[in-house]
């Protein structure tokens with residue numbers, strides 16, 4: 001578990017100081033995948049680098065598994081860092097070392113014997129599906145394979161926590177998907193807690209349990225991804241379900257936006273509206289997103305007929321979120 005308390009980070013000195021983080025508070029529960037989503041310059045890299053003290057916060061505290069990492073230095077900090085793996089956008093592999101020797105690097109630093117290192121490296125390479133690349137050099141690998149080496153190396157010391165600094169930003173969509181699947185699999189199989197930063201909504205959608213949105217050094221929204229997605233006023237829902245503007249609504253029709261979540265997504269709602277309330281329903285646009293097992297959707301429709309008000313009440317009774325625009 002990671003606890004970030006009142007963290008501020010200021011680079012430089014007045015009058016040229018840059019306030020990169022303003023009083024950030026976050027709690028990443030054990031075993032969860034937590035995404036920090038933000039635009040370029042929002043402070044994401046600064047935040048994730050504060051967790052293993054690659055950057056030291058100007059003020060505030062960070063606790064990792066109950067230990068205040070911001071109070072550590074020297075040997076104690078090096079030891080605490082062994083419990084925290086990290087992967088990077090540009091992979092950060094050593095080009096003069098083979099794949100196996102890259103993965104073995106943290107084990108060498110720990111002083112593990114050659115025989116033990118070799119066994120552990122094989123185990124790690126098989127975990128990421130690269131057993132056959134042990135003697136290859138990084139330059140001979142694809143981007144996705146390089147990131148798999150990065151992941152294997154980050155897990156060498158069996159950390160409880162993995163920090164992911166835009167790990168898929170340099171990869172094409174298909175490779176991104178495969179790497180995210182691997183991270184989710186490691187999270188499930190090993191109970192690995194993952195804190196990742198990204199500017200890509202797709203990363204949050206595909207693997208994150210929780211998300212925090214960082215803007216200009218401050219967290220402006222946080223919560224469970226599926227809950228925020230089902231809340232039309234959230235920034236996450238507004239980014240996931242962008243609404244087309246300027247509909248030309250038929251005279252006398254009512255323009256509505258309906259958000260579906262959980263079980264209500266499988267009700268035969270529209271046939272009921274037609275049968276029971278004798279409404280004409282004209283669907284104008286819509287989108288359904290999957291978050292693990294859960295589906296959340298939003299659509300815009302025109303309702304025409306005499307019984308619009310009771311129909312809207314029926315939809316709300318079903319637990320759907322309904323907004324009327326005119």
Ligand SMILES: Nc1ncnc2c1ncn2[C@@H]1O[C@H](COP(=O)(O)OP(=O)(O)OP(=O)(O)O)[C@@H](O)[C@H]1O
Nearest residue numbers: 011012018020038039040041042043044045046047
């Ligand atoms: N070493 C530094 N010295 C001075 N300013 C810095 C330093 N590192 C980052 N900054 C500034 O802090 C702010 C946050 O930067 P940071 O790299 O954390 O953002 P980010 O969200 O990770 O952006 P990106 O997605 O572009 O990497 C920016 O205004 C940046 O210019």
